[in-house]
Amino acid sequence: MSEHINEIKRRRTFAIISHPDAGKTTLTEKLLLYGGAIHLAGTVKSRKSQKHAVSDWMEIEKQRGISVTSSVLQFDYSGFKVNILDTPGHQDFSEDTYRTLMAADSAVMLIDIAKGVEEQTKKLFWVCKRRHLPIFTFVNKLDRFGRTPFDIMDELEKVLSIRAYPITWPIGIDGSYIGIYNRMTKTVELFSADNRRGNRPLTNTTGSLEDPIIKDLIGVEYYENLLNDIELLDLAGDEYSIDKIKQGELTPLFFGSAMTNFGVQSFLEKFLELSLPPQARELKDGVQDDIIIEPENPNFSAFIFKIQANMNPAHRDRIAFMRICSGKFEKGQPLYHMQTAKEVKLSQPQQFMAQERTIVEDAYPGDIIGIFDPGIFSIGDTICTEKNKMQFEDFPVFPPEQFALVQPKDSMKRKQFVKGMSQLAQEGAIQVFRQTDSSSETFIVGTVGTLQLEVLDYRLKNEYGTQLSINNLPYSLSRWIVGDKTDLTNIKGIDNAMLLVDTKERPVILVNNEWSLNWIVERNPKLTFLSVPTDARKI
Ligand code: G4P
Numbered sequence: 001m002s003e004h005i006n007e008i009k010r011r012r013t014f015a016i017i018s019h020p021d022a023g024k025t026t027l028t029e030k031l032l033l034y035g036g037a038i039h040l041a042g043t044v045k046s047r048k049s050q051k052h053a054v055s056d057w058m059e060i061e062k063q064r065g066i067s068v069t070s071s072v073l074q075f076d077y078s079g080f081k082v083n084i085l086d087t088p089g090h091q092d093f094s095e096d097t098y099r100t101l102m103a104a105d106s107a108v109m110l111i112d113i114a115k116g117v118e119e120q121t122k123k124l125f126w127v128c129k130r131r132h133l134p135i136f137t138f139v140n141k142l143d144r145f146g147r148t149p150f151d152i153m154d155e156l157e158k159v160l161s162i163r164a165y166p167i168t169w170p171i172g173i174d175g176s177y178i179g180i181y182n183r184m185t186k187t188v189e190l191f192s193a194d195n196r197r198g199n200r201p202l203t204n205t206t207g208s209l210e211d212p213i214i215k216d217l218i219g220v221e222y223y224e225n226l227l228n229d230i231e232l233l234d235l236a237g238d239e240y241s242i243d244k245i246k247q248g249e250l251t252p253l254f255f256g257s258a259m260t261n262f263g264v265q266s267f268l269e270k271f272l273e274l275s276l277p278p279q280a281r282e283l284k285d286g287v288q289d290d291i292i293i294e295p296e297n298p299n300f301s302a303f304i305f306k307i308q309a310n311m312n313p314a315h316r317d318r319i320a321f322m323r324i325c326s327g328k329f330e331k332g333q334p335l336y337h338m339q340t341a342k343e344v345k346l347s348q349p350q351q352f353m354a355q356e357r358t359i360v361e362d363a364y365p366g367d368i369i370g371i372f373d374p375g376i377f378s379i380g381d382t383i384c385t386e387k388n389k390m391q392f393e394d395f396p397v398f399p400p401e402q403f404a405l406v407q408p409k410d411s412m413k414r415k416q417f418v419k420g421m422s423q424l425a426q427e428g429a430i431q432v433f434r435q436t437d438s439s440s441e442t443f444i445v446g447t448v449g450t451l452q453l454e455v456l457d458y459r460l461k462n463e464y465g466t467q468l469s470i471n472n473l474p475y476s477l478s479r480w481i482v483g484d485k486t487d488l489t490n491i492k493g494i495d496n497a498m499l500l501v502d503t504k505e506r507p508v509i510l511v512n513n514e515w516s517l518n519w520i521v522e523r524n525p526k527l528t529f530l531s532v533p534t535d536a537r538k539i
Contacts, residue, residue, distance in 0.1 A: 011366035019118030035075025113146030300327030400446025
């Protein structure tokens with residue numbers, strides 16, 4: 001049992017949240033480099049080519065050293081077992097990213113020093129905040145001209161309402177920096193002149209702040225400035241509080257440059273020390289006696305947070321990713337799928353490392369395993385043992401914001417079309433609706449961003465051989481309607497709305513805006529309008 005506890009304690013499972021281009025891929029590569037998981041980071045080709053057509057996105061991602069489909073990267077560092085959950089870094093509001101955060105125990109928020117807190121980061125931050133995840137901030141691109149660290153702290157507070165505790169602090173003035181000062185170790189790290197894009201861990205010039213050589217290297221002006229900054233932080237800054245960090249109320253702040261591999265190691269080490277090991281998870285009310293499951297509980301449990309079809313085009317497989325929450329996973333052990341009430345055999349459980357897959361012999365809470373999905377799993381499903389049944393809380397649902405009418409261009413491809421659409425709906429890539437009076441060849445698709453529609457188009461063509469005709473609809477809000485059948489049939493004021501059913505035949509209405517919605521709500525006092533279905537939790 002104590003071995004089990006040790007395995008849990010040394011695990012760190014986290015996601016990096018950022019706006020595209022802040023340097024998430026670069027930072028991930030550098031972390032893997034420290035973990036010895038890759039031998040030479042920075043070998044990824046120029047990514048400039050990726051900034052064009054979205055339809056190329058998946059192909060391009062596949063060509064990356066770290067692809068969007070690898071999903072989870074595991075490595076060992078200094079006694080820790082680190083699981084990085086890879087989140088696709090596209091501009092679009094992505095449900096997939098939010099779901100991935102459900103599997104994390106902490107988050108690293110990556111900010112571009114020149115750009116500060118950007119849109120995507122904001123949205124992801126709030127998801128982490130709601131989950132009370134500890135959030136660690138890494139301000140990247142210190143090698144470039146940027147904002148002052150006080151401005152960054154100010155922005156964190158104003159935009160995200162979170163106070164920061166700087167662990168490292170840039171040395172320099174007005175956006176030009178030459179290194180960092182570590183407030184914990186009271187040491188200085190100065191940029192190395194080497195500029196091989198950080199494809200090896202660099203030995204930078206380091207030393208104590210008191211060291212005359214260091215003082216000399218920093219120069220009088222920067223040195224004085226640094227002393228003033230430190231004094232100000234000590235006097236007026238927040239007190240260090242590990243409890244507040246763990247609650248996600250105070251964010252430890254680090255500065256560095258992922259590209260030149262500067263400040264990354266000091267960040268990694270402090271992050272591993274302060275971040276949380278696997279945490280207890282909430283169970284669904286009324287299914288079992290307990291309301292939470294602790295990772296130390298010997299009974300195996302896991303939930304599925306991501307399903308990815310056709311990861312390997314040659315094999316047409318479909319992989320469900322599960323996060324282990326309690327107990328120990330051993331290859332070949334019989335498990336139980338709560339939602340279908342059936343025993344499942346996980347014959348080839350896999351772990352993913354960059355593009356390599358390896359078969360897992362055993363795994364512990366915090367670990368992520370990919371299992372072959374014969375088409376039975378859905379997002380949020382529970383895997384446990386038949387003897388100790390339990391079920392996790394439902395996953396939050398994200399109300400769609402964009403809608404489109406989708407049909408196959410060639411009606412002969414109807415079968416593949418329906419199959420592809422339902423598989424993608426099951427993966428949670430899209431939400432699918434149908435008009436009650438139309439044929440099943442027309443689907444209304446709801447998404448939270450345009451990228452999802454483009455991915456749908458691409459995947460239907462490439463994986464199911466079906467060209468789509470997609471027509472955007474002018475609606476931006478959906479509501480699930482609950483009420484009496486007669487009231488539903490006689491629903492009033494819906495001239496400008498569209499009435500649909502979801503895949504579970506529940507009535508849904510699409511409207512253009514809040515005003516139209518209020519119009520309908522006022523005219524139908526006996527009906528209830530919900531932003532997510534009754535059995536779903538809203539994020
Ligand atoms: P993302 O996954 O968050 O979208 O960002 P990614 O790592 O792809 O980095 C986006 C761009 O920012 C890349 O430049 C990358 O080299 C650069 N970058 C990352 N970290 C740093 C840093 O610490 N300093 C500086 N100056 N740049 C950094 P690119 O021009 O788009 O691609 P590439 O040609 O450099 O590969």
